[in-house]
Structure formats: C-alpha cells, structure tokens
Amino acid sequence: MTRRILLTIAGPVVSVLLALLVTTLFLTFGGYSAASAYEVMWNYGIEPASLVSALNNAVPLYLAGIAAAFALRMGLFNIGVDGQYRVAALAGAVVAANLPLPLYLRLPITLLVCCLVGALWALVPALLRVYRGVSEVITSILMNAIATTVVAILLANVFRSGGGQNTGTAIIGADGAMPALVDLGIGNRTSISGFLVLAIVVGIVFYLIQYRTTFGFTLQVAAKSPEAAESAGIKVNRRIIWAMLGSGAIAGLVGLPHVLGVAFRFDGTLPTDLMFTGLAAALLGRSHPIGVAVGAFVLAFVERSSQVLGLVQLPTEVGSVFMAVILLSSAIGYWFTDKADRRLALWNAIRGRRRAGAQTVEASS
C-alpha cells in the first residue's frame, strides 16, 4: 500500500525535477542565473497573496484535468474541453445573471446548466465516434472551432448587454455569483473562492464513479478490451457515449470560476487555453483525483510565480518552458518510475526466495 502511494507520488516528482532541470539549462544558456531566478520566484510564490491566487487558479485547471481524465480512463482523448467550457460558460453567465431566484437555487441551477451544455457539446464527437467511426480527437477539435464562432455570434447578437463598446453579457449580481469561501484578510485579494469546494466535490464524485462503482469498472473493461467487454455484456458504444458525456459535463464547469468569480459576466477576458494546462495536470497526476489536484496546484504555482520575473529583468517565458517540459516529462517520469518499481519488485522477489531457500536449507540440515 505504502509502495503504491510512493509510486503515485514518485511520477509527478520525477516530472517536476526533469522540468526544473530543463528550465535551469534554458536559463543558464540564456546567460541568466537560474539560482537567483528560482529564488525570486520562490519568494514571490510563497507570499500569501500568491498562494491564494495559485489555489484559485488551480481550480479551473483541476476541473479541466478531471474532465480530461474522465475520458482518458475510457481511453478517449477529449480535446474538446476548450469548446465545451466556453459554450457552457456563456450559458452559465446568462442563467446566473437573469434567473429570478435566490442564490441558493440560482447557483446550483447555473452549475447544472453548465454541465448539461458541456455534455451536449461533447455528445456530438461521441455520437460521431460511435455511429461513424470518426476519431473523437478530430471532431472535438473541430467542435472547439465551432464553439468559437457560435459563442461570438451569440454574444454579439443575442446576449450582449447594453450597446456601444460593451462586449459582455449582463453583469452578474451578488445573488448570482459564487461567494467567497473565506477571506484571509491578510492583504489584497486574499479570499479563497467557493469554487474550491466545488472542485473538491467534483474530485470526490469522480473518484467514486471511476474507482468504486460498477459503472467505472465497465468503463475500464471497455477501455482495456472491447471484445471482452462485449462478451461480458458491456455495451462498449454506450460506455463511449457516457464517458464523453461525463467528461463534457465536468468540462462545462471549467469556465465558471472566471465568470462567477472574476469577471462577473461572460466577455473576452475568459481564458481560452485552460484545457492543455489541465491535460498536463491530468497526465502529471495520472488521472487520479489527488494526483491531478497536486499537478494543477504545481502548474498554477509556477504560472503565478513566474510572473514576477519580468520585474527583475528575467524572461517570464520560464513559466511556459517549465509547463511544456512538464507535459513531455510526465510521460518519461512514469516510464522511469514504472521501471524502478518493477526492478524493486524483482529484488524483493529474489530476496524473498533466497530467504525461503535459506530457511529450507537450515531446516533440512
């Protein structure tokens, strides 16, 4: 058990170390002092305001990572998380601003609507995969492009609030926005968003569905051996559809921390590239809910702390390089730890056998 936990942690640690190594080389060859850069980053990163910001920023990454992981466990690559959350965020912004209900009803309904819209957007690639055999990677990327256009048209012609220069939906008041979980009150912007709770709930639900239900079991079987699944009475095509729907539903929540907690409306400031960082978190955390959480926080921490580098005449690209290397090295890290694990198991087996052998020798002598 401890070995399994250690192994789960070893993967991301190796990836992060590799990323640090490459980033150090990048800085050193660029003529900068890597040590001082890291020192500046670390000191800035561990400031309370930075930690809170990293935590809040980790939430959408985590949701995106879990959305990707939900499909990954079924062997599907949902590259359409970007499109799914943008369409869902627009719908969520409209509902949150206009639904004439108190917060305790309006907020859950907003979340539900976002899940539904995200799931519907993911249903298109799922159906095309099942009935036409088209790769979900291709179609979900295309659905991202369609999402860009649809959102732009809907925003410009239907949901735009007011006229003139205004390019967003109606402002979401306090009875539609996500309340802060806790304000640490130790300086500027140190309130932890209520979305942290949502992320934890999503993580737990993900774990229960994927690891503890018979549904999760059937997904695993269908992913690993479609033929064996069909023989056992598991309909693989249904699993594909459910896995994409689940992934899309979680993806629908990704844009909400921004809409309900930062901008308080849907507008052009919504980040549009959360998926790839989220996917990095999912790979880093090996699709395990706790691993993805660690991955998301590490990535958010690096993103935040690298911002300070500009102030001290160092390249802020350090953050991007770090993240890119993490994406690559998460694969290498796992290869490495898997190999080490197998070697360890072998040593243990040999040692066990020798011990058993020694005992029989003693017994017989």
Place this chain on the structure above:
Amino acid sequence: MQKQEELVRLTGIVKRFGTFTANDRIDLSVKAGTVHAIVGENGAGKSTLMKILAGEEHPDEGTITIAGEPRTFSSPRDAQRAGIGIVHQHFLLADALRVWENVVLADEPGSALRLDSRAARRSVAELAATNGFPVDVNAVVRELGVGGRQRVEILKVLYRGARIIILDEPTAVLVPSEAQSLFAAMRAFTAAGAAVIFISHKLDEVLDFADEITVIRAGEVVGHRIASETSAAELASLMVKVAMPSVSPRSLPPGDDVVLSADNLSVGLDGEVAALDDVSFAVHSGEIVGIAGVEGNGQSELLLALLGRTASTGTVSLGGHDISALTTEQRRARGMAYIPEDRHKDGLVLSMALRENAALGYHSRAPIKRGPWFSRSGAAAAAASIIEKFDVRGGSVASLASSLSGGNQQKFIVGRELGSSPDVLIAAHPTRGVDIGAQSAVWTELTAARDRGLGTVLISADLDELLSLSDRLLVFYRGRIVAELHPADVDAQELGEYMTGVRRQPEAAA
C-alpha cells in the same frame, strides 16, 4: 538416406524472466529435410525457445548455431537473414491490408520511394501457386478465415527465403482437412531441403507427421524420440506424467426439458449470403450438443447470435422464454454462460487482476454489485473461490491475468462461467491450445456440470473433444445444419465428410 546436414543446433539455452526460468539448459538439434516436433505442456517453455531461435528474445546463456555457423541475433531481422521464419500461434497480420501487401510488408520490391506492386503481386501469386496454397493474393486479410490467415503467415516466411520454418501450434485453429493440407505443405518444404520445427499438443499428429520429437517439461528437455519408435502414451507420460484425458460414459440420461432453443435463426446482411442460415435446434437439460464444422461455416455467428452480440432474425428461447430481444447482459443474468472462442481477445482482460476478471459478466448483480458500487471484496472472494475450486495455478486474486499460463487462464474462465450455476453454457473451443492436464480438468468440469443439469452448446474444432463429450452432434456446413449425428455411430472420418459437404443427410435435421 544421405547424411543429413544439421541446420540448427541450440546448446545450453537458458532464459530467465525475473526469477522464473523459462528455459533451463536446453539442447536441440534439427537436421535439414526433417520435421521436428516440440511437445510439452503449456508454460513448459516451448514458445520461449522458439522466440529465442527467431531472434525475438535473447537467451541469457547458450549458443545458437545455424548451418554450422555460430550466431547471435539482436533482432528478428537478424534471424530472418539467417533463414529462420516463424509463424506465431496468434497471427500478426495487418487486417486492413491485402494478402500480397501483408506478405511483402517491410521487404517490398521496388525502390525506396516506389513500391513495385505489380512485381510484388506476381511474385506472391507465384509463391502461393508453387506451394499449392489456394490464396487470392488480392483478398483483404480481414475477410480471410483462420486457415487462410495462416497461409498468409507461411507465405510471409517463405517470401523471405526461410530454410528453417517454425510453426507455433499451427493446427490449434485448423480443422482436419486444413491440417492435412498444411502437413502436405510442410512435407514439400522439407523435400526442398528446409527444416520445419513445429509445436503441438496433439500427439497423434506429431506422431504422424514429425520425424523427430523433442519433449520439454518445465523448461528442460526430458526426452528426444524418433517418431516411428515411440507412442502417444510414452510421449504423454514424458510430458506430464498424467494419463490422456478420457471421458467415462455418462450414467444419467439427459433430461427432457428444453433449456435452450433456436428457431429459424439467421445472421447476415441483406443481399449477401447468410453466414447463419435458418438454423433450428434445441438443447435439453443435462445435454451436451456438439457443433461440428469447418471454421467459418456459421459457428462464430451462431455464438454471437445466441449471446445477443449480433443482429439476427428468428428466435432464441431460454427455458421456454423468448429472449431474442434481450441484451447480452440480460441473457447472462437469466442463466446463460459463455466460454469465448479466444481467451485473450474476449475471455479475459489480460492487463487486469484476476479479481477484476472474476467480475466480468457478473458486474451487474450481487455480490459484485452492491447498489451502484463495485464490491472489491465480492470480486476477490469470487476470484479466490474460482482459483481454489478449479485448481488455477500460478496466481493469486491480485495477479494479472496475463501472468497465468494458457491452460490456467482457460481453467479460470471455465470456473468463472460455471461458478454461477448457469442453466445454459455456450462453450467455444474450451480446450484450444491447452495442455493435457488442463484439458482433462476442463472436460471433467464440463461433464460434472452436465450431470448437474447444465445444457451445453459445444463448438469445437477438436473432433476428439466433440466425439467424447457430445450427446448429439450437429454438423454445420455453409451456415446450415446438414446432419444430426450420434457420436457413438460416427467416427472422425465420417464426421469429416459431413463437415466438408461431401456427405449430407437427406432430411437436414432440425
């Protein structure tokens, strides 16, 4: 007879996987112009030895000498260049490509930038013709039957000019007539000076077609015999020290209740020849109905239709209730069990633990399913009970299915399927490619379940199995039942004539 050149000499081959020794100081000598059989139980190390010879595995110790020259192979390519070709038990073909494309793959004629497809097609067709293989070189491999795929694999080997041809359990998937033509082809190769090494479990064919026989047990050579000077009994005792499985005649007659019936069952697309054509039959409680037929005459479609995995017309009834509209899951829940054709493909998930594999097919009912939850303890208990009751060796509930040997995997599947005390069992090739020990164990379980009242549909390419186990035999030919026979009244020869369409009963039985 002239003095035969020694083509292959293996000396002191040792191969370890972790702490497990697959090959322990194996010596082997194969002469040109001979057929050399290697027999042994599953997991005895035959396939590993052949993989070493074919350059797919590296021996930890020992030397390989080919035609007098010592060699070390760093890749299968090296072995190919030395004239060694291997046909694996599980075929390695690109389904979407044509026959000729598969054959020339990686050794295409023409320049680096251009594939000379005309030359390739012609040379493959010539190769097929000179070896007497009736293969359409333009056919897509996906559409070929097992026998056809095997011929393509052999063509691949011949195309690379192999002089040492290794066949890993070549007849496991073939019916007698196909096996006969394979052996004829093997003879043609040896007449041309090649050496054929083949691995088999079927001692009668080993005795009939091999010149020399090497017996391997638990990674060691335990005997070397000349085929004409030994007997099946001697080989079997060398292999396992277990007697050949035999089935005692049944003491109880089958019951009268119909537990499974198919009425006018057909499978096939509109406008195409039906793969399963208007088949009707019934299975009684406590009865084993054997389905005989050359592979590709509708048996696979029958399996899928009975199980509800394919669209079919007609009705399937289980215990008197029409289940035609039910899903596989519902049919299983109502007491239908299934031993699949291919244990690797649809019997087990190799990368999952035995615990999870025990839950396959039972995931929608207690004790595996508790509310919406998957009960790991329930699954572990199910796996433990299968391992204990069915004597599955070499693994615990937490070990991966892939770590078991073929025979133990099969015992595990049989145990899983019989564990729920089903009313009906659909068994396809339940002992294909397993050793005598496992075969004996599986047969015992099948007959014990039969005596408890299980109705079984037994599909097998092993005629001995069909004749020993079945109470009734239905012969399939071109998707139809062409004969209903009693095993006591027919022999393998007569059965073969029905299977190949030479004979048919005037009133094609129902």
